[in-house]
Amino acid sequence: MKIIVCVKQVPDTSGKVAVNPDGTLNRASMQTIINPDDMNAVEAALSMKDETGCEVVVVTMGPPPAEGMLRELLAMGADRAVLISGREFGGSDTYATSQILAAGIKKIGIDKDDIIFAGRQAIDGDTAQVGPQMAEKLGIPQITYAAEIKKDGDSITVKRMLEDGFMMIKMQTPCLVTCIKELNSPRYMSIGGIMTAYEKPLEIFDYAALKDDPLIDLDTIGLKGSPTNIFKSFTPPQKGAGVMLEGADKNTCAKLANILAEKHVI
Template sequence: MRIYVCVKQVPDTSGKVAVNPDGTLNRASMAAIINPDDMSAIEQALRIKDTTHCQVTVVTMGPAPAEGMLREIIAMGADDAVLISAREFGGSDTFATSQIIAAAIHKLGLGKEDMIFCGRQAIDGDTAQVGPQIAEKLGIPQVTYAAGIKKSESLILVKRMLEDGYMMIEVQTPCLITCIKDKSIKPRYMTLSGIMECYSKPLLVLDFEALKEEPLIELDTIGLKGSPTNIFKSFTPPQKGVGIMLQGSDKEKVDDLVDRLKTKHVI
């Protein structure tokens, strides 16, 4: 059994956000982190590995420096990694990205007992589309918003979160599951032995030449130019002004607030 974990390196939104003239994010000038929801997917895959000794393969699409992120996840306990990287794939929207990742998994092989784990959504796009689209392109069942995953002999039991509770779903493999952040899923740290060994573990790079013949890829709908959807405008939100703390008794503060609102012609 093998679990593919799809991850994404995203900008650290707590720091500087830079935008290119074409509306895309200037990722090279921003600090990068592993997408938070993907961390939950990684942890749930490693928990299953702890009990079943299955193979965990982490997959990402991105530039060459994303190798560092993949090595970190291997140091946490993943067995190997796949980096999908090519200029032809740059700027892909969710439709293009999902077909490229689906083609890569199809090329690597998806067995009858295999699973694909993804984070619910990425913090740089917030679409929650890539995981479900991968499942559709591979023709396998999917379960979203998973906060718990357990494997029985022949089925996967998923705790799927809802707004007012949760449901328990049984799904057959192969399948795709998208995971959410949950207090019961605390991602593990890299281990010392994992750090020492992570650069000796396999990391496969799949470029455009390796995937262009895959039947799941439509060559005219990949990359920035071929993506069906394009970013109209990206910008850094304006900084908010500094707040004012009013002093005095309740009546004095209310009177002060009313005077300020009258001065600004709000009332």
């Protein structure tokens, strides 16, 4: 049994966010972090490895420096890492990204007992589309918003979070699950893990490695093959400082009523 975890390197949005003139993020100028939901997906996989001894493979599509993130995940306890990287993949939207990741996962190999974990959502693109799209392209069942996962023979039971409650769902493997922060608390890298992270296998899948998969077609991957186009991108105008009124007396209330009337709110 193995668990394949899809992990995305995202810009650290707690710092300054830079946008290119064409509306895309200027990723090169920003610090990166591991997408938070993906850390929960990795922790879920490592906990299952602790219980069952299964293999954990982490996979990302990104530029060559994403290798640093994969080494961190190997130091946390993952067994193998795969970096999907190539110019042909650059500029991909969620449709193309899920297509490329699905081809990469097929190359890693999916057996009957295997599970694919992804984060629910990435904090930059924010669409939550990639996990479900990958499951569709791989032709396997999926459960999103997992708050608890239990392996049970050739199936898994997932507690799925809803807005006002939970849903318990049982699903046959192989399958895909998207994970949320309520699932667990991610562990830290261990000293022993850091020492061995560079001894573990890290494979690179470029265009040549994936091009024979029917999902990989230059007309449906990369910027040219992406059906999404950004036609306009802008920064919303800054809000003014606002007016503070203190006190709850008649005068203050009258002042507030005047201001709201001037703005045609009342």
